Amino acid sequence: MKNAKKGACPTGTESRVTFTVTCSVGRLRSPAAPEATMSQFRAFAGVLRSGGCPWWRGCGGTLSKYRPDPRRGCSSETTPAQAVTSSSNYVEEMYFAWLEDHKNVHESWDAFFRNMRGTSSPSAEEVPTRPSALLQGRVLSHFPDATRKVVDDHLAVHTLIRAYQIRGHHVAQLDPLGILDADLDSFVPSDLITTIEKLGFYGLNESDLDRSFRLPHTTFIGGGETTLTLREVIRRLEASYCGHVGVEFMFINNVNQCQWIRQKFETPGVMQFANAEKRTLLARLIRSTRFEDFLARKWSSEKRFGLEGCEVLIPALKTIIDISSAAGVDSVIMGMPHRGRLNVLANVIRKDLDQIFCQFDPKLEAADEGSGDVKYHLGMYHERINRETDKNITLSLMANPSHLEAVDPVVQGKAKAEQFYRGDTLGKKVMSILMHGDAAFAGQGVVYETFHLSELPSYTTHGTVHVVVNNQIGFTTDPRVARSSPYPTDVARVVNAPIFHVNADNPEAVIYVCGVAAEWRNTFNKDVVIDLVSYRRFGHNEMDEPMFTQPLMYKQIRRQEPVLKKYSDKLIAEGVVTLQEFEEEVAKYDKICEEAYTSSKDEKISNIRHWLDSPWPDFFTAEGEPKTMSCPPTGLDEEVLQHIGRTASSVPLEDFTIHPGLSRILRSRADLVKNRQLDWALGEYVAFGSLLKDGIHVRLSGQDVERGTFSHRHHVLHDQKMDKRICVPMNHLWTDQAPYTVCNSSLSEYGVLGFELGFAMASPDALVLWEAQFGDFHNTAQCIIDQFISSGQAKWVRNNGIVLLLPHGMEGMGPEHSSARPERFLQMSKDDPDHFPDFSGDFEVQQLHDCNWIVVNCSTPANYCHALRRQILLPFRKPLIIFTPKSLLRHPEARSSFDDLINGTRFKRLIPDQGPCSQSPDQVRRLIFCTGKVYYELTKERKQQNLEKEVAIIRLEQISPFPFDLVRAEVEKHNSSAELVWCQEEHKNMGYYDYVRPRFLTVVANKRLVRYIGRDPAAAPATGNKSTHLNELRKFMETAFNLSAFQGRKA
């Protein structure tokens, strides 16, 4: 009976659900059959509402004369005996009133209760508190069976109410097609009253239907009434929970929040709309529907991922925005997948229609550099007046890749940043809306990771409204094989987000739900989910044939009247609009589309720049170009260095006790500063601190970053005597400094890196860094790296200066924890290996401008500091990938003097040999180029072998873009017959070799050989065996300083 469970939506009827099926009791199942079906439920419900069956009628009406007023006592015409048999609620009221004071009730009742208790009056100590005493049976034990039943029945009715609140959604009529179960299950919960006999589950029966029951405080179905007949209780519960809205919320562990939701959905008459509201809704539905129709007519064979079947998404979003705007929100940041995206751009964000239409023109020429992207991936940013509230609002839809849900954390990061920079600490001004497909919402893990950020102090956006376009299909895949959870939305339960399922063919129900969701967000600042249960009228895209895989579903879809038709018929029937008005509104919008279509033909050039979701107008010129093509030196005043150094070695708060081990660390930092030296942690401190001084916000996020995985950073000090008392010295540097945010993240890479990328989009005046615990863990965030960081600017002309700190180094720690996989980043770097660039002007800056990202492996703290500062002093933003050290953090050689950071100094893309080779380069027999930690191993070995005059060791600090100019200078400086060697500690098929080799060959015009020294090729990045590790190291060190190792070898 699966198909019978969810009836099709009668949009033409009232917005609350009405069951239309009537049947006789003879068709209902026996109470013993727990798996009653929905058709039976609907039949029963119809009976309840209509009161149409003779056996069902007739019990009501008599109770009215028993309405009790305990304060006055009862009507003299009602005897206790009559009352007990006809109104349990009445007796209960009387009894409680009598317990408080026996004078409260009429003397006949007083006598009745005394008789029952066998006592003259309730003594003070005997008077029990109401429910607990009843539950403990202290009172009941004195009662005759009839009275005990009264109480039992009340408890039963309360339980029944709760059952509907918890499980009513399982039988709600959610599928517009009437053929599917939104919860993937035709099972009807046994505690919902789907047959008359099921009242027996609660110890009730048919004769109880017209008895009145006092309602608990946990329901609002009574409206202004405190009692209702059981018949009415069930009818109202069914209307609230089993209609076109299924409310899932009883898992929320906050009582106030549950009460709030109950009130919103149970209060009688809540879902009624004024005619003006209905007309607005119709107009929005017209736009949504006619937009898709227009595209289908003009470009019938173009992919657009139409919204047909869920056109209500547009009015839904607009309602959320209207309500939020009324509550004070003036910036909404949205993320969404392909489905209906063009419609959202046109009718929600209000991108000019001609700009959308011209994207369909295959002859449109690209004005911008880069690859560009397909039209249904582009973002948009628009400031406008919200017509409903007359307030300014900025709407931005983030550009995104095909990779479903990948944009979720990015949207959240951007929303967080906007809130942060505006001081919107409670999310009252800036909010995010995320749209999802049903299959992707359930299937993609990043959804879960993003939900888990939603309540974390440094990551919360104070509530996101999630809207799921649940067309009950994912490409060709049925939900039954696409998820294990009942609903696609169950993932949201982890954060106690209420979930509102709604039949998308009932636009008024949708609008109501959206209003509640927006109010929820504005009230509780927590996430909320709207599940638009809908269908997909056509194939996955406009070229697909859905009948191959879903024949029956699509037969039904063909018969399905479009929602606009159903809703316009309804409003015409109600007299809210006339047919003529409706047709005029349709014609008006069609005309707008036609005119835009005509003007779109004038567009010859596609400007992706016009689709930017995060413009930085002051940062670039009006044309979107960098204001200069140079970068100032990144050095600092001695005083600034000293000041930051002192703060980094101190505890700026009074009466703050730090751990003795940390005191030692701070003391040694102080010693370094005294000696004008920096280790890695100090180099980082100076970079951050000096940028803060210049008003640049610095945000460092990642797992355990506050202390630092390697216990070297200690940016957050913890008072050893007072729990949770912390001190962030970096925020005590200068009174007018920018804020420093350092935050340990949840244990997620994909979600958190995406979030930080989004954060970095909001402003160019921020240094946003994400640190992997170990560099190799970045690969669980590969999608963010591939789809956004590496290619984001090429696709969407959007700059982003995010910094990735990836601990890297072969230190015998095993296959994991060793390599941050430099080869992966380098393989995606776009500088041409075979072409020696011919830049005029500032070679370094021009190269950085033209690359897709910067990859560095700094060997000194000073250079690390310069790299971070350069990131901000550049006139554009590029992602920066830094392979950071582990053992070098404490290596006595890996220190810098203040001199390397003093005014006038800058980042060194390459560090030449500074020993004897530099004095007599002609004597050099081998030039070893390397990067990172292996430099220290090489110099140590060279010294031991006494080859400091013969072997020059040159450090490539910036690997990509490749410093062709500096490498050439080094090659030319030294003896032309010297061997050129690339040495790395990584395996040959990993690390840097494949990237640097062709570039070295380009430098030497393929006239010299470039030798490889390092580990042999391997499948795993490192051995798990310490002695193998050391043997490998020893072997390639021997080769490095065996000057005849390559003799006679041609390649």
Ligand SMILES: Cc1ncc(C[n+]2csc(CCOP(=O)(O)OP(=O)(O)O)c2C)c(N)n1
């Ligand atoms: C990460 C990822 N995997 C697979 C795909 C291919 N793909 C594109 S749309 C789609 C189905 C999505 O279904 P759903 O989320 O329900 O959205 P709908 O298309 O139904 O609106 C799939 C599998 C993708 N784009 N991204």
Ligand SMILES: [Mg+2]
């Ligand atoms: Mg879908």
